[in-house]
Amino acid sequence: MTQTIFMVGARGAGKTTVGSALAKTLGYKFVDTDLALLCTSGLSVADIVEREGWEGFRRRETETLKAICSPLTVVATGGGVVLSQENRDFMCENGTVIYLRSPASTLANRLEDTPLEDQRPTLTGKPITEEMMEVLNEREALYQEAAHHVVDGTQEPQTVVNLIMDALALPMV
Numbered sequence: 001m002t003q004t005i006f007m008v009g010a011r012g013a014g015k016t017t018v019g020s021a022l023a024k025t026l027g028y029k030f031v032d033t034d035l036a037l038l039c040t041s042g043l044s045v046a047d048i049v050e051r052e053g054w055e056g057f058r059r060r061e062t063e064t065l066k067a068i069c070s071p072l073t074v075v076a077t078g079g080g081v082v083l084s085q086e087n088r089d090f091m092c093e094n095g096t097v098i099y100l101r102s103p104a105s106t107l108a109n110r111l112e113d114t115p116l117e118d119q120r121p122t123l124t125g126k127p128i129t130e131e132m133m134e135v136l137n138e139r140e141a142l143y144q145e146a147a148h149h150v151v152d153g154t155q156e157p158q159t160v161v162n163l164i165m166d167a168l169a170l171p172m173v
């Protein structure tokens with residue numbers, strides 16, 4: 001199992017937190033698509049959305065996803081990566097996709113505790129729990145469709161890493 005591991009899920013699902021812990025456990029490289037995009041373009045997600053709209057951001061996100069896909073790498077994707085069929089197919093064909101699943105209330109609680117400057121722009125401008133419910137309504141089926149494994153993301157990060165190791169049938173190191 002040396003393919004890329006793609007972490008998918010909504011904002012606050014733990015893609016960055018759990019993804020980097022998983023990479024450490026496996027001795028894999030860790031890449032975050034939002035950070036990779038920042039490195040190559042010099043622009044944050046918020047900057048790109050402001051200049052080019054979500055459409056421009058999505059196009060760049062797809063390019064980034066393809067550019068950073070490599071063996072022995074854990075990739076934390078952006079929450080909306082599954083909206084594109086092209087992205088879903090690419091991840092499915094080129095790696096193992098893990099969906100970190102948590103209810104809207106858990107996601108909202110986590111995001112409320114995260115400093116604003118570290119957050120991606122909100123999609124709707126609505127209260128955070130409402131927005132997360134809408135986002136999950138829209139995307140839950142797509143996350144499920146894209147994923148090879150659905151993992152309970154409400155557990156402590158290290159427990160989630162262990163659940164993923166189990167799902168991948170990898171021995172605990």
Ligand code: ADP
Binds near residue numbers: 009012110113155
């Ligand atoms: P994502 O990259 O999916 O948007 P992050 O990894 O940035 O999510 O996590 C968002 C916030 O939630 C952070 O403050 C992080 O510390 C916290 N968090 C992430 N995963 C967990 C978890 N399994 N249990 C508790 N808190 C978590």
Ligand code: MG
Binds near residue numbers: 076
């Ligand atoms: Mg993240």
